[in-house]
Amino acid sequence: MRTLIRHGTVVTATTAAPRDVLIEGDTIARVEPEIGESADRVVDARGKYVIPGGIDVHTHLDMPLGDITTSDDFESGTIAAAFGGTTSIVDFAVQERGRPLAEAFETWMRKAAGKAVLDYGFHMIVCDLPPERESELDALVAEGITSFKLFMAYPGRLMLDDATIARVLKRTAANGGRVLMHAEDGAAIEALVRRALAEGHTAPKYHALTRPPATEADATRRAIAMAGQAGVPIYIVHVSAAETVDEIAAARARGSAVWGETCPQYLVLSDECYEAPGFEGAKYVMSPPLRPRAAHERLWRGLAHNDLQVVATDHCPFRMKDQKTLGRDDFTKIPGGAPGIETRMSLLYDSGVRSERLSLSRWVEVTATNPARLFGLYPRKGAIAPGSDADVVVWNPQREITWSASTHHMRVDYNPYEGRLVKGAPDLVLSRGRAVIDGGKFVGRAGAGQFLKRAPR
Secondary structure (H helix, E strand, O other), X not given: OEEEEEEEEXXXXXXXXEEEEEEEXXXXXXXXXXXXXXXXXXXXXXXXXXXXXXXXXXXXXXXXXXXXXXOOOHHHHHHHHHHOOEEEEEEEEEOXXXXXXXXXXXXXXXXXXXXXXXXXXXXXXXXXXXXXXXXHHHHHHHOOOOEEEEEOOOOOOOEOOHHHHHHHHHHHHHHOOEEEEEOOOHHHHHHHHHHHHHOOOOOOHHHHHOOXXXXXXXXXXXXXXXXXXXXXXXXXXXXXXXXXXXXXXXXXXXXXXXXXXXXXXXHHOOHHHHHOOOOHHHHHOOOOOOOOOOHHHHHHHHHHOOOOOEEOOOEOOOOOOOOHHHHOOOHHHOXXXXXXXXXXXXXXXXXXXXXXXXXXXXXXXXXXXXXXXXXXXXXXXXXXXXXXXXXXXXXXXXXXXXXXXXXXXXXXXXXXXXXXXXXXXXXXXXXXOXXXXXXXXXXXXXXXXXXXXXXXX
């Protein structure tokens, strides 16, 4: 199958120029000013952008939380991702305490097999790792699981002590892995939560009030210091606070190997959402929480000036009707997380590129190219270049979408951006040369996605 995309503007992390793109099978064959060859399909991309498919490196599909599970599985979640212009994801396998890391890897491989529409990889969430089992990290790196997420929050569930964090950092320094850190001060947050509950505060807004920006910034500073001592790079996930961006920027200025990720919700939503009437604020319970609107400018500036390098989603959807309501009388029991796998690319284009906060190339860089570079996928993914996978999106800058739970493709009964009009969306989405979204319709196939064995640093 040969596909020729003509007359579009090819946008990469460094350039935006008129180019034709010839795809042969599952690979990009040529990218040139004009390609006159015949093809099985010719796509006229006049007036549109041709970009590498988005890569979302922070999703939680089919993830258990106590007695419930996130509402999107690998089929519904990757379909929704494709509708939004994303063509690859890196999800999280979650270790069960006391069990081997390989067991979690096998479990998540079974979850994705036969369901994923798009290519997928995994990070490993490490919940406990005694010294005698450190070699399990090396074995996963050899299998293509080259990144490990550690938690400084949620004591008794996910939080690791400093000694274990230090050992994992040191081991990844040797095996070429990368550590992703959920940087929030778990002990400080627990004290604030206990006080709030003792005073009778149970509403959703107290989730945010018990996780102030300082708990994120202080933990980030400590995580960067520990990584520096171990001599290994570190990646801070879901940065939400201006103070955290300042910590990352200062560390990078000192020469520290630290990268920061933020999410669209922290760029366009604010803690005003927690003041919604009744229990509606539960829709926005996530960790870290939404911050005051004043933080937006620092986050956007951080993206534009490379203090932050990636925009992912932390897509973690729970239904309002029967899942979020578990915390109706106690904010600590509200399942944390929100949907976003479908909305990321359009929200960032509309609020970033169209508002002149980001250039076209920077938009591509933070949503596709940097994720590929940082997580062992480049140049197979994240590039429009000969030899790269033909994960290609024809982006229509004039197409408008009004986000709504009634029309989105995520399997969840609310949309955090309900009623928000955005301009810019995909017309055509190819995964390894095969159409997945065409003219607003899903034309892909469950199980077509392949496991991505990622390279170490």
